[in-house]
Each structure stands twice: as structure tokens, then as C-alpha cells.
Amino acid sequence: MNGSPPYHYPTRSCGRHCSPFRQASYGNIGSGERLDFTVIGRDVNLTSRIEGLCGPTSQPLLMSERFARLITKPGVTSSVGIPLGLR
Numbered sequence: 238m239n240g241s242p243p244y245h246y247p248t249r250s251c252g253r254h255c256s257p258f259r260q261a262s263y264g265n266i267g268s269g270e271r272l273d274f275t276v277i278g279r280d281v282n283l284t285s286r287i288e289g290l291c292g293p294t295s296q297p298l299l300m301s302e303r304f305a306r307l308i309t310k311p312g313v314t315s316s317v318g319i320p321l322g323l324r
Contacts, residue, residue, distance in 0.1 A: 252288025253300035255307060256280040 261278035287299050300308075 250291030251298045253304045254284040
């Protein structure tokens with residue numbers, strides 16, 4: 238660990254996002270030898286990236302700004318303020 242402090246990742250983490258486009262593909266994807274039920278799409282990828290930030294920020298729940306605006310009243314949530322820099 239080279240003298241750096243250990244990370245304390247939450248035991249569970251959750252990322253939330255919503256999109257006005259609501260485009261995703263889901264179903265059994267794979268071959269006859271191996272099928273997995275999965276969901277793929279741009280918004281799924283963004284949600285996964287948001288969830289992936291839970292550990293480094295020590296937050297059990299992170300959400301996109303759009304999701305937060307849809308579900309909260311002003312002053313109810315706090316902002317971690319991490320720009321994702323997505324293209």
C-alpha cells in the first residue's frame with residue numbers, strides 16, 4: 238500500500254440516473270452455449286459510471302443531477318460535485 242491510507246469502500250453502493258430518451262436494450266444476450274440476461278445502452282453505462290464512483294467517494298448512493306432534480310426538493314440532497322466529463 239506504499240504508506241497510503243486504505244480506502245474504506247461502502248459494503249453496498251448504488252448509482253441512479255434517468256434520461257429523457259429512455260433507450261436501452263435488454264434480454265438474453267450471448268450464444269447458445271452461454272446466455273446472460275443483461276441491459277445495455279448509453280444510460281446504463283452512465284449509471285454504471287456513477288455507481289463506480291461510490292467507492293472512491295465513500296458514498297453509498299450517488300445520483301446524476303438530473304435524477305436529483307426529479308426526485309428532491311431544494312435543500313434535501315447534498316452535492317458531491319464530481320464532473321464525469323462524458324462525451
